[in-house]
Amino acid sequence: MNSRCSICLETLGEGNSPMTTLCGHLYCVDCATYNFASDDATCAICRRPHTLDELIKLYPDYERAKEGPSTSTGRLGVEAVGNDLLEACRTVLQKDAVLDEAALRPALARADHLVEELSEHEDDAPYIPNLLSNIIEVLTDIRSKFEQASCIPALEADRDKYRVVARKLSHKLKEAVRSREAERLRFGVELAELRAECSAQASELQTKLQETSSALATDRAKLEASFAVAKELDAQMKQCRTQAARYKKKYYALRKEHDTYRNGVEDAFFADDTFEIVD
Incomplete structure (x- = not known):
């Protein structure tokens, strides 16, 4: 298991008893005890309010004990409870409202039951890490789905805002269309x-x-006629000039x-100068 504490970043394993919040973030027992000691404590990652009692202790005890005659019976009981918890968690994953109280209540009840079984069968530690690893994997999927679901309110708010803007723009568009139609x-x-x-x-x-x-x-016809007359007169004038010459x-x-x-x-007749003809 390679999961780490969300505060000190130590690898969760034997000796530090990992715990998880309802939002899916993991803590070692020391960091969880310190961070969630006050009434107004919040998750160090997503700042959701939690109390120490609401945290789920994933590994109640890692101490190995000698196997006794009741090991087989206790292991079967713990495995059954663990499988019920896994099934409940998978059921939550299939629902749209991941953090809905009604959807989480069966999974939380089975988690409490598993903690009780683990407390009663502390000597069954060898197979518990594998069971808890599966549970952590499912819880990680729930956390991933929660992170996606946490964006829904903001997206819905944006959607409502854009709807208001769209309605205003639609109204302005209709007014503009009516104005353009009148024009x-x-x-x-x-x-x-x-x-x-x-x-x-x-x-x-x-x-x-x-x-x-x-x-x-009409004027063009008159002008052409005038040109013809002028030409004829010019010819006559030349003829007259020739005759005059x-x-x-x-x-x-x-x-x-x-x-x-x-x-x-x-x-x-008038060679003599005494007789002069007067004109």
Whole structure:
């Protein structure tokens, strides 16, 4: 057995009479007597309140005695009581409420019965360590289950707290959903109005565009006609300029010819300077 005292850490074995609390922590008899002497004593490991009388003495006596004729009968009685205790402890392990008083009462009663049997058969020490080792193993399992069960209140408190938070968040979520739904409906109405307004403006602009396109086509036709007239007038103007230039040349040629004839007439008929032709 490698179990140690929870206070002095000495290996529990012959001579130090190990004892256990209901929470499953082990002590030697000296440390248990010192630690649980006062009325407000608590477990040195988990701080659960206990009294010295509530502790279970696992090994009442380790002294070996000479075997007598009653050894076989006493051993069978102790083994039967020990097996009953093991069975009661295993039954406790199978239940959800490990520290429930109703669940622990049969196991505690069988533990007291085992202590009485061990006290009456002190000479049966050779097989007692094996029996108590099995009991300690079961008690260790109970202690492990108790440590797990000790977390349940804190977990339940956290669960209740989270439920409250969840309810608040759920309420806020519902309010937010209702608010968003109202905003969505309001925005839907505004969007429909904007769509109607945009549709009306688009229709008006389309009408103006058609009118403008028609006017532009008319003006373009007029402009093209004006360009044609201007082109024709330009051609006529060029033709007139050409004719004017031709007429001008002809005019100067005729004038020159006229001047020549005039000078010839003057030379022929008016050689004398006394007769002067006045223009």
